[in-house]
Amino acid sequence: MARGKTIARRAFLIGSVTVAGGVAFGIWRHATPYDNPLLDDLPDGAAALTPYVRITGEAITLITPRADVGQGAVSVQAMLIAEELDVDPAQVATEFGPPDRAYWNTALSEEAVPFRATDRGWLAETARDVMDAPMKFLGMQITGGSTTVPDGYEKLRRAGAVARETLKATAARLHGVERAALRTEGGAVILPDGTRLSYESLAAEAAHTEPVTDVRLRDPDEWRLVGTPVQRLDIVAKSTGTQDYGIDEDQPGMLHAAIRLNPGHGGALRGYDAAGAGGMRGVTRIVELPGGVGIIADNTWRAMRAAEAIACDWAPAPYPAGMDGHWQTLADSFTPDRQDSRLRDEGDVAAALAEGADVEVEYRAPYLAHAPLEPLNATVRYTAERTDIWTGTQVPRFVQGNAAAITGQDAGDVHVHVRVAGGSFGHRLEDTVVQHATRLAMAVPGTPVKLTYAREQDMGQEYPRQIAMARGRGRVSGGRVTAYDLGIAMPSILTSQMGRQAIPTPGPDLQIVAGAWDQPFAVPDYRVTGYRAPELAPVSSWRSVGASTNGFFHDCLLDELIHAAGADPLEERLRLCHHAPSRAVLAAVGEMSGWGGSMGPGEGRGVAFCLSFGVPCAQVVEVRDTGDGIRITRVWVAADVGRIVDPVNFEAQMQGGVVWGLGHAMHGALTYTEGAVEQRNFDTFRSMRLHECPEIVVRGLETAAKVRGIGEPPVPPAAPALANAIFAATGTRLREMPFDRRVSFAG
Known part of the structure; x- marks a missing residue:
């Protein structure tokens, strides 16, 4: 067995190895890491280490294990590795890599513990670290939950740094110079006399170099790629129709x-x-x-x-044949024996509402199909x-x-x-x-x-977004919101989804209350309760998961209470908000939109906020009531992800999330008749059309303590911001999606 392979089997921490005459580099952060999948089926004399960078005599290949479903995951992962490896992303190849426990997602634990994202205390952080253990044990190689950037932000940069420094050490050994005297640029090690040694030319020798694991990640002011506008690796192929799916x-x-x-x-x-x-x-x-x-x-x-x-x-x-049965099941679930969680229970809500509520309402959100273009x-x-x-x-x-x-x-x-x-x-x-x-x-x-799958089979066999119902009550006094009580009923998304993978999901399903119980507002009497409805149609994760419905429920109830109090919708949210990054995004959309300025007849603006996947996101939607119906004229959206890795993709994800959230709130519903899905193609399952799309202005903030992803957070505030804007323009409260059942949208 080659020495490189022996080292890989023994240590597998960080290092360099030959792969069919080349070398692979990477990073592993746990004390007892998994074997490297690149070792499998290698010929004698070849070796492999961690799975993020592979260099042969002919090519540099970056392994980007998170799936690319259109969100730019390949590009952002490649950028993070390339930043420290000192290569141009355009000069490398990328691969997704094999399925392997080694690729478990280290960021999934953030959403798996019953602590608010704003809680960075010792107990909360310890719980997140502990929860990472079962994620590793199960080898949760999953792309989802806006975790691609949080998972790879440090891990992939460190992989690139280890590879870079090991290549420098190889060149130093071969040419009798100190590693500190060398530098790298454009996929090459530069000797003191200016000679360029390509990484590919060093690959075979690097397999016999002890990996340099003590590396320093570069400071942001040294970055060439991260944080700067760059072209996505797939943009040419997707623009020219040559991308293979x-x-x-x-x-x-x-x-x-x-x-x-x-x-x-x-x-x-x-x-x-x-x-x-x-x-x-x-x-x-x-x-x-x-x-x-x-x-x-x-x-x-x-x-x-x-x-x-x-x-x-x-x-x-195996579920009710028609929608009346589904809705009745949810309505019947608001009982103590169906209570799944009460993670938010501050003050004394029962006493505050003992003499009645100033606002008492019910909200509904339907099943929704995923309906991607590729069946x-x-x-x-x-x-x-x-x-x-x-x-x-x-x-x-x-x-x-x-x-x-x-x-x-x-x-x-x-x-x-x-x-x-x-x-x-x-x-x-x-x-x-x-x-x-x-x-x-x-x-x-x-x-x-x-x-x-034919399109009709694809949509007919959907594991759709969960159906959900909420009941809310509250009190106001002295122009302020003083009591807030929200109950949410839905089937368990995790039980349905993970049950198909034979993975048990003990304890409460946090997705039943995600985007509601964990909001950063300080209402004196404040309660959010989750009720687990019996299983209905099988459901699965849909962009922003539980928050996709709960952002609508939570913020619309808050908006109705603020209106009952006679307060300004933005100012009262700011007063109630106790989390600095969340206050900052609310203030940002207020400033961006010129909140408080005069509006013309039939015009209205609505503001909404939701913190989901650790990201505070606020939106202001502006509408005009025309003779042909409601037209959305502009949207302003701000979010704080701690660090924006790719500004171009950040803006695209924000705008896409707004369009996704608005379009489904306007038109989207998946319904069942005689047990079968009625909407089986795009002619009956509508979303936003091009002529309905407003101007969308984006702002990204970078003050939060942790780096987060942006794929899902823009979705939850879109529906409530639109509903609140329509109320401001017309006086009509919309409490059930899709909204086109109550109002018309301009064609």
Whole structure:
């Protein structure tokens, strides 16, 4: 065994190793780290260490293990490594890397403990550190929760620094100079006489250099990339139509597949008659699947047509057939025996409301589809020896484990090749499509099978955003909000989602109250209660998860109380807010929008705030009531993420989150009739259209103590800001989404 490989097996902390004649570098932060996945199946004389930088004699490759679903994850991860490695992101290649415990997400624990994000005390921080242990034990290689930047901010920069300093040490040894006398630039080590030694030329020798683990990360004033406007690595490919996605996978000899599943999601297949499909042109196999049937054919269109021709006898859906039953289940859940949590209970709410409430209201938020443009797909090749899977996914280890369970193979014999995904919004946190594709591939061993969901199947088999209901009461006195009581009922998102992965979720589901219980306001009598409704339609994470509904519930109740008190909506929020970064973003949107200025007839502005995923975000929405309906004219949005890694992508994520939140609040709903989803394509599941989109002005603040992500925080304040603006313009309170059930929007 090569010396490099011996070192890697023994230490695996930080270092350098050869990989097929090259060298890999990285960082590992725990005392007993996992083996490096780059060591697997290496030839004699090769070695591998941590999985973030690989250099061969021909190329520099950065491993960016967080999935890219359109949010720019590859670029931001590459930028963090490249900052310290001293390479131009344009001169390197990137890979997602294999599924492996080594890539567990170190930032997931932030949302997994019952402490407010604003609580940085010893107990809260200790709980977060302790919670990281099960995340590591389970190998939670997950992209989600706006964690890509927090997870990689230091880890990936340190990986680049270790690689850089080890390459310098290699050059110093080879040329008899002190490492301190060397510098790096543009992917090369520079000798004192100006000679440039490319990283690639040093790779093989670097495998025999003891890794330099005592590295200093550069100060922000030394940065070349982080914090500056840069072009995303995928912008040219996506602008020219040359970006390959999972749906573009093309393996030699590949067959194609489609499915027909019970429209009552989770319901069984009692029986089927495929006589009309079996003889159709191109059809090669019909395979029974859990809850439905799969068709293998020589192209996707023929497979989909054959699926439509199968006559199926479906069992009923395992949830109420119509929406009245879903809403009634939520209404019946506001009882002590369904109480899941009461993490916010300050003062004496019962006494404050004993003589009645000044405001008492109910809010509703519907199921919502993820509906990314690229429908779900997976390509699988199965043999008795190994299984290969090509797909866009946020959960590669779940994909690997579930496929192994189906094939009966060891997980190490299932090879997942992660692809860029054409959108997700949480959709690709599920892997049912891969499980179906694996079963279909097993019917034709050795032949790759690409399963593509028809749009109608994709949306009909949704694991949508949770349906939710809230009931709120409150009191006001002396022009101030004095009592606030909010109860929220919804099914458990975590129980539904993690249950499909056989991962237990003991204790309260914090997502039931996320974006509500943890808001930084000091109301004298203040209570937020979560009620766990029985499971209804299966649900999953949707962009901003629990806060996507709870931001609407919490802020709209606060706005109604402020109005009842006769106070200014922004000034009263500022008075109640006790968290400096949150006050700063509220003040910022006030200044940006010219809050308090005069408005014309039929015009109105609404302000809203939500702290989610550790990020305070405030928005002001301006609307005008036209003869054709409500038109959103401008939006101002501010957020504080501690450090903005990529200003261009930050602005894009903020604007995209606002559009996502507004569009679904205006038009979005997923409803069930006879157990089946009614909205099965974009013509019936509407979001914001281009002509409806307002000007969106963004400001990013950098005062918070921790570095955070921005993918989800702009979503929760959008709906309440719009509802509050419509009230200001028209006097109509909107307490149920989508809003177009009560008001019209200008076409």
